[in-house]
Amino acid sequence: MSKVTIIGAGPAGNYTAYLLAKSGNDVSVYEEHSTIGEPWACTGVITEDVMARNVKLPEDVIVNRIRKARITAPDGNSVEVSLKNNIVVDRAKLDQHLAEMAKKEGAKYYVSHRFMAIEGNADRVTARIRNKNINKETSEESDWLIGCDGPRSETAKQAGIFGDRKFYVGLQATAKIENDNIIDFYPSEKGIAWKVPENSKTVRAGIAAEQNARSYFNEFMTTTLGKDYEQKIIGHQAGPIPLYNPKLKTQKGIVLLVGDAATMVKAPTLGGINQSIIAATAAAEAKTLEREAWQGLMAIPYDEKNNEQIHRQRLQQTRQHIRQRKKQENT
Ligand SMILES: Cc1cc2nc3c(=O)[nH]c(=O)nc-3n(C[C@H](O)[C@H](O)[C@H](O)COP(=O)(O)OP(=O)(O)OC[C@H]3O[C@@H](n4cnc5c(N)ncnc54)[C@H](O)[C@@H]3O)c2cc1C
Numbered sequence: 359m360s361k362v363t364i365i366g367a368g369p370a371g372n373y374t375a376y377l378l379a380k381s382g383n384d385v386s387v388y389e390e391h392s393t394i395g396e397p398w399a400c401t402g403v404i405t406e407d408v409m410a411r412n413v414k415l416p417e418d419v420i421v422n423r424i425r426k427a428r429i430t431a432p433d434g435n436s437v438e439v440s441l442k443n444n445i446v447v448d449r450a451k452l453d454q455h456l457a458e459m460a461k462k463e464g465a466k467y468y469v470s471h472r473f474m475a476i477e478g479n480a481d482r483v484t485a486r487i488r489n490k491n492i493n494k495e496t497s498e499e500s501d502w503l504i505g506c507d508g509p510r511s512e513t514a515k516q517a518g519i520f521g522d523r524k525f526y527v528g529l530q531a532t533a534k535i536e537n538d539n540i541i542d543f544y545p546s547e548k549g550i551a552w553k554v555p556e557n558s559k560t561v562r563a564g565i566a567a568e569q570n571a572r573s574y575f576n577e578f579m580t581t582t583l584g585k586d587y588e589q590k591i592i593g594h595q596a597g598p599i600p601l602y603n604p605k606l607k608t609q610k611g612i613v614l615l616v617g618d619a620a621t622m623v624k625a626p627t628l629g630g631i632n633q634s635i636i637a638a639t640a641a642a643e644a645k646t647l648e649r650e651a652w653q654g655l656m657a658i659p660y661d662e663k664n665n666e667q668i669h670r671q672r673l674q675q676t677r678q679h680i681r682q683r684k685k686q687e688n689t
Contacts, residue, residue: 359383360501363485364465365473365513367394370617370634371506372456373413377642379463386498387457387465388487390472394457395450399597400631401530401554401562402447403541408632412639415447419455421556422446427541444541446554446562452631473507476516476613483612503613504641506634509600511619519607523621525598526628527571530564532593535583537561543627544578550628551578560592566599566628599628616641 360383364371367389379385391397402421409415424444430436461467470490477484483503488495505513514520526549542553549567551574556562563582567574579587600621608620616622617634624633 361499362386362502362504363388363483363498363500364504364506365485366505366507366617366619367457367467367469368453368506368508368617368634369456369631370619370638371504372453372460373635373638374504374506374616374641375460375465376456376463377638379460379465381642385460385465386500387460387467388471388473388485388498389467389469390490392470392490393450394467394469395453397595398449398453399528399530399595400449401552401564402449402452402631403444403554403627403629404447404631406443406445409635412635413456413459415445415452416455419447419451420445421448422539424539424541424555426539427543429543429545432544432546438540441541446556447631473512476503476513481612501612505613505615505619506617506638507619509598509618509621511615513613514615514619517610517613517615519610519613519615521603521606523603523606524568524601526566526568526601528564528566528595528597528599528628529571529575530562530595531579531587531591532556532560532562532595533579533583533587533590534559534592535561535563535590542582548574551582553582562595564595599623599630601625614641614644 362378362383362385364375364385364387367387371387375385375387425441426438427441428436428438457467472488472490473485474488474495475486477486477497482499482501484497484499485503486495487498505511507513509525536559537555539555544551549565551565553561553563563579565571565575565578583590600618600623602623602625603621606621608615616637618630622633622637623630
């Protein structure tokens with residue numbers, strides 16, 4: 359059994375915690391916010407069957423089911439495509455559900471606890487954690503430190519593997535607007551924009567752009583929701599979205615990165631929820647197998663189907679390699 363410290367209680371952290379606690383490790387999760395899943399900045403669109411391979415979601419996490427997307431080019435031409443099983447999830451409830459799964463397996467959770475620094479990175483790793491309730495810092499020693507702390511990962515910075523990252527700025531609003539239950543997607547040179555129905559009267563509308571995000575957002579909202587769009591808004595969400603960088607290191611010694619912390623998002627839509635779940639599975643398997651297995655497992659390409667195929671292939675190769683080595687050691 360290893361002692362594992364996980365930073366961040368998003369999808370990556372919670373699912374990694376669930377898997378590692380289930381396989382008998384002593385897992386502690388530190389989350390800087392006081393409520394898991396809050397505040398959220400996400401549209402929550404995922405392919406249900408990709409999630410279902412790992413986690414069966416309860417119905418109250420699912421906000422909407424959508425069967426069509428309309429892709430509109432900058433010149434106004436559009437094409438409609440069928441979607442097999444896309445769902446829109448309540449992000450706060452999703453994160454809370456995954457955390458409950460982990461807690462049931464024995465993972466310990468500490469909210470309002472911010473990871474500050476790594477103090478040692480030899481055989482054991484010491485993480486400096488601030489309890490925000492009492493403004494006091496403690497040192498937590500463990501066998502593994504897993505950074506699931508999102509795009510601006512302090513774990514990655516502290517381990518010296520933050521590397522060269524680029525970000526999109528994601529700006530979104532929940533707005534009262536009647537709709538035909540179709541996902542609208544607007545790719546352009548400025549970035550991408552979307553309108554995703556929560557129900558027949560409410561949408562999540564937003565943009566992601568590398569530059570000039572605010573003016574792009576205002577322009578998009580005016581064009582799609584009308585000049586009076588601000589009066590239709592019932593909530594704002596915003597957050598950075600990392601651009602996937604396959605050259606980044608996702609491991610240094612006994613420090614691993616999972617999910618957005620390792621820039622694991624899809625290139626076409628910038629979605630990262632299912633990718634975090636897949637990456638968590640790889641992290642848990644790599645940790646269970648051996649330390650050095652990790653790096654080989656983590657090169658995740660854009661396409662989800664390929665992700666899984668390549669992931670399985672790498673896993674098989676790694677297992678084979680370890681079996682052979684153990685055999686050699688025993689003879
Ligand atoms: C506007 C927007 C829309 C999006 N829409 C979609 C979508 O439709 N579909 C999709 O699949 N993806 C979407 N994404 C991306 C998706 O939100 C991320 O890929 C996903 O949240 C990654 O999960 P994660 O667990 O890796 O990181 P996060 O969800 O970012 O979780 C990281 C956690 O770590 C905590 N944390 C950070 N630093 C520290 C620290 N120092 N100490 C302790 N805790 C810390 C944070 O509070 C947070 O809870 C969207 C993103 C944005 C910004």
